[in-house]
Amino acid sequence: MRVDAVASMLYLDYLREDGAWVANDYGGRENIEAADFLRQVNHVIFSYFPGILSIAEESTSWPMVSWPTYVGGLGFNLKWNMGWMHDMLDYFNMDPWFRQFHQNNVTFSIWYAFSENFMLALSHDEVVHGKSNMLGKMPGDEWQKFANMRCLFTYMFTHPGKKTLFMSMEFGQWSEWNVWGDLEWHLLQYEPHQKHHSFMTKLNELYKSEPALYTQDFSQDGFEWIDCNDNRHSVVSFIRRDRDSNDFVVTICNFTPQPHSHYRVGVSESGYYREIFNSDAREFGGSNMGNLGGKWTDDWAFHGQSYSIDVTLPPLAVVVFKIDREYTEGIRSGKLMP
Numbered sequence: 424m425r426v427d428a429v430a431s432m433l434y435l436d437y438l439r440e441d442g443a444w445v446a447n448d449y450g451g452r453e454n455i456e457a458a459d460f461l462r463q464v465n466h467v468i469f470s471y472f473p474g475i476l477s478i479a480e481e482s483t484s485w486p487m488v489s490w491p492t493y494v495g496g497l498g499f500n501l502k503w504n505m506g507w508m509h510d511m512l513d514y515f516n517m518d519p520w521f522r523q524f525h526q527n528n529v530t531f532s533i534w535y536a537f538s539e540n541f542m543l544a545l546s547h548d549e550v551v552h553g554k555s556n557m558l559g560k561m562p563g564d565e566w567q568k569f570a571n572m573r574c575l576f577t578y579m580f581t582h583p584g585k586k587t588l589f590m591s592m593e594f595g596q597w598s599e600w601n602v603w604g605d606l607e608w609h610l611l612q613y614e615p616h617q618k619h620h621s622f623m624t625k626l627n628e629l630y631k632s633e634p635a636l637y638t639q640d641f642s643q644d645g646f647e648w649i650d651c652n653d654n655r656h657s658v659v660s661f662i663r664r665d666r667d668s669n670d671f672v673v674t675i676c677n678f679t680p681q682p683h684s685h686y687r688v689g690v691s692e693s694g695y696y697r698e699i700f701n702s703d704a705r706e707f708g709g710s711n712m713g714n715l716g717g718k719w720t721d722d723w724a725f726h727g728q729s730y731s732i733d734v735t736l737p738p739l740a741v742v743v744f745k746i747d748r749e750y751t752e753g754i755r756s757g758k759l760m761p
Contacts, residue, residue, distance in 0.1 A: 424468065426499070429481035429488070432457040458497065465498030476500050478542060489540035504541040504584055507532040512549065515575050518562050519657065519679040519739070526654035529678070532582070533646065540641050541584040550589060550600045558595050567680060569595065569615055570709060570739035573622055573702040574678060577741035580630050581663060581674040583640045593623040618708035625707070629700045629743065638666035649673070649689055649726050656681070658736065660688050660726075672699070673744040677736040682712055686736050689726030694751035695719050696732050696744040703737030712737035717744065 431437045436444045436452045447455050465477050479488050479499040490496025514528035550556045561571035572595065580586060591600060595616050596607045610616040630636050639645020649660040657678040664671045673696065675688055690696065697717040703709030718732040725731035736742065753759030 424475060425478045425480060426461070427480050429461070429479045429497075430483045430485070432461070433481070433485050434483070461497045461499075462492045466492050469498070478503065480505075480544075487539075500540060501542040501585060502539045503544045503546075504532065504536075505544075506535070507541070507543055507582075507584070508545060508549070511575060511579075512560060514678075515571055516560050516562065522657040522678050523654045526651070526657065526659075529578075529659055529676075530648075530651045533648070533651075536583045536646070537641060537643050542587060543579050543582060543584045544587045545579070545589060545592065546587065547589050547600055550591070552599075554599070556596050556599055557592050558597055563680070565615065566708070567739060569619055570680075570703070572619070573707060573709070574676065574739050574741055576623070576626060577700070577702045577743075578674075578676050580626055581636060581661075581672070581741065581743065583646050583663075585637075585640060586630075593620060595619040615708055618706065622702065622707035625700070626702075633663075633665075633670075633672055633699075633745070634667065635663045635665040635670050635672045639664060642666075649728065656683060656686075658683070658686070662691070670745070674741060675734065675736060675744075676741045677738065680738040682710075682738045683736040685733050687723075687725055687731050687733050689724070689728030689731045690720060690746075691728050691730070692746055693720045693722070693730045694746050694748060695754070697747045697750070698742055699745050700743040701737065701740065702742075703740035709740065710737060712740075713742065714744075717747070 433454055434452055435447065435454050447453055468475060468477060477499045478501045479497065480503045481488050482505045487496035488502045489499045492498040510528040510531060514522060514525055517525065557572055558568050561568040563571065591606050594611055596610065598607065611620060645664050645666065647662040649662060651659050658676065660673065660675040662671050662673055673690060677683065695717055698714045701713045703712055705711035712735060714735050718734055720730040720732055723731045750759065754761055
């Protein structure tokens with residue numbers, strides 16, 4: 424159940440001129456009765472249907488939207504992260520050269536990511552009313568548009584928070600969504616759209632196969648920046664950690680068309696880091712630049728970590744690494760050949 428425009432219920436002065444609204448009993452602008460009503464709604468529906476999802480489309484800083492009612496929250500499971508959506512669409516709409524001056528668009532969401540149970544939403548609102556569909560928002564030629572979109576979606580799927588995409592984004596529709604028309608499934612006869620569809624399939628498979636990407640979405644323990652300050656190259660790198668094991672994945676994002684060889688990234692554990700996902704793979708329509716399967720660590724402390732890996736960063740792409748402890752032990756013990 425998605426509740427639209429929650430902010431318009433919670434504030435007495437929402438979209439009202441001065442003097443056109445009446446303060447609450449305490450002189451404030453909060454609509455206390457509306458907040459109580461939402462708590463009651465969520466309390467009742469979870470009493471009858473405890474397995475459902477109740478999601479708030481709420482665009483302000485009202486506290487504890489996704490906290491339980493018994494601690495004073497509004498009782499929703501999830502809150503749409505409208506700030507992340509606006510920051511990322513503004514960022515990806517730029518010519519990549521200018522992104523170096525707007526690194527904060529990429530990193531700011533982590534400051535508040537764990538204050539609520541957030542959902543990263545690219546919804547119908549982003550592909551209607553003259554806003555263009557996702558491909559049309561991306562700069563560059565056709566190849567760069569698809570690469571930008573793969574980069575955005577991979578960053579989204581590795582960023583803390585639950586995910587939702589709107590229909591047609593999975594195959595790269597060019598035109599806006601039209602409630603009266605059909606989706607443009609005929610585009611799947613063309614190779615770029617076929618490959619983008621394959622990319623989305625593999626991205627979902629990656630997400631489902633790596634608990635580090637979802638078991639600690641709402642906890643700081645599940646996320647750690649490696650480096651968020653390399654705005655000169657428009658690169659960020661971070662770690663996602665699993666809740667129930669010591670598994671983790673390393674994500675490195677290159678938000679420009681400039682590839683980087685010998686890009687060093689700090690890691691916490693020595694061994695062989697297998698490249699488990701590359702949004703620039705040939706099967707997705709990319710340039711197929713990568714790391715030949717993976718990288719061994721060097722005993723070179725970097726980014727505050729005890730070890731580091733020397734990687735190749737493809738253009739407009741995200742690469743994801745995971746330490747292969749079994750292979751590492753096999754090589755070191757001599758049971759496996761390199």
